[in-house]
Amino acid sequence: MSLLRMRLPELRDRLARGELRVADLVDASLRRIRETEEKIGAFLLVDEEGARREAERLDSLPADAPRGPLFGLPAGIKDNMVTEGLVTTCASRFLANYRPIYDATAVRKLKDAQAVTVGKLNMDEFAMGSSTENSAFKLTRNPWDTERVPGGSSGGSAAAVAAGQVLFALGSDTGGSIRQPAAYCGVVGLKPTYGRVSRYGLVAFASSLDQIGPITRNVEDAAYVLQAIAGHDPLDSTSAAVDVPDYPSALTGDVKGLRIAVPREYMGEGIDPRVKARVLEALKKFESLGATVEEVSMPHTDYAVATYYILASSEASSNLARFDGVRYGVRAEGVENLAELYLRSRSEGFGPEVKRRIMLGTYALSSGYYDAYYKKAQKVRTLIKRDFDRVFETFDVIAGPTAPTPAFRIGEKIGDPLTMYLNDICTIPVSLAGAPAISVPCGLADGLPVGLQIIGKPFDEATVLRAAHAYEQATEHHRLQPAL
């Protein structure tokens, strides 16, 4: 257990120097999964054999062969990133048998860095949800309180890291799906700038918003993982040809003079007073470290959730048209013709939330409603983005809560989609603006973790990481662990 609590760079160096065998570390991870998985349910697939084989291969490399930056470190992958030869389901019955023939770019980059994939992590079906309750296969529980949700949609990724089952995980974030589960599970979750990490091989939900990022136990680890996966990819034409700086070296611990904006809309009505109290304490800590904190207004914040649900659902309805039962996935049995094959395969393959969003998106894009909903939402997205542009003219980062409440109870919101959607009120505006943001633990509310969100200028993950790291080093919150 203690091995799995060490910092990534420290473990990596011990492994690279041969002081510790990769096989032993992978064993520790697999053992921890066996011990805790019945309670947590983070994994859809544990590739014990593949992980052991890779560990053995890494251990038997010649002593003078170069060691990768994530050499030998056990990782989990959210199940919407394709992994060659490893079933990738998106937590959907539609893809229950889908065995990809290639790796997502982010997955390949982890392999190039010599991390070891130990398995695929649970999520809301097609990443649509905020609690991981929309998985077609299993429930994932919050390690801090197993009667509560881990958040979502990357709930398996956050729970696995919080439970110490893997050293880090990859998640994906469309409207908060990395940051919110990280906040609920008391770990660090970073959504990079849109375009910073290739989406090649990430099963598309909303293509103008989706972004892959790390979920880790501390900010330094997040910097190392981001370093490994960031960068332009010719296979994703929306990945940005922007230089990738050295993230670990940005972690100076110094935030003197850092200008922090706190939007009053992020701290208003609807934010649990316990969450607000933790965030205010965090802002005080920043001031004590030499940063300046100032209240600002981002007047279009209140329109972000409505904008998001039109745009994300519209994009989803178009993206998910590819699931037709012809080339991959589960095909309905006993159909008479092609039209029936489409209809029945989709109806049997998709769960209720996915159907609901396809319906909403199809409606918003349908003849007669396109201008009133889709076009309108695109225009409001411009206004929301302008709010960010304006604040970033005079501030370095924006801070506030990651989620309005701590983790809610399993089953509490599943019957009311709109209440569930409003849970993403703090993370969605950032996604619409394409900006990078991190969630870091900032204490507990009645025993449940609270996340502080730090938002940066597009492509300025370095400042986000620097601010988060300085805060983390000045506090003890990230050392807290769930009693499992």
Next chain:
Amino acid sequence: MDITVRDVEHVALLARLELSDREKELFAGQLGAILRYIEKLNELDTDGVEPTSHVLPISNVMRDDEPRPSWPLDKVLENAPDKEDGQFKVPAVLE
């Protein structure tokens, strides 16, 4: 915005989804509630505001039109629910 079961049936057909009567009722209520919430966007004057379809200033990404290796056919067909002679097999399109 009220959504009727008939609206739901129309949209479901466009989306190639077959819904049970229970699902139709449920979606009519839920989609209506979601759309009513979304109508708050009409409080904003967006005349003359450019729509944002994408946050990055990228338009067309071009490359030279050079042939490159692609996946072998047997790999591509590996996940096919049904196949024949190197092709995806589907039931009759026309009766």
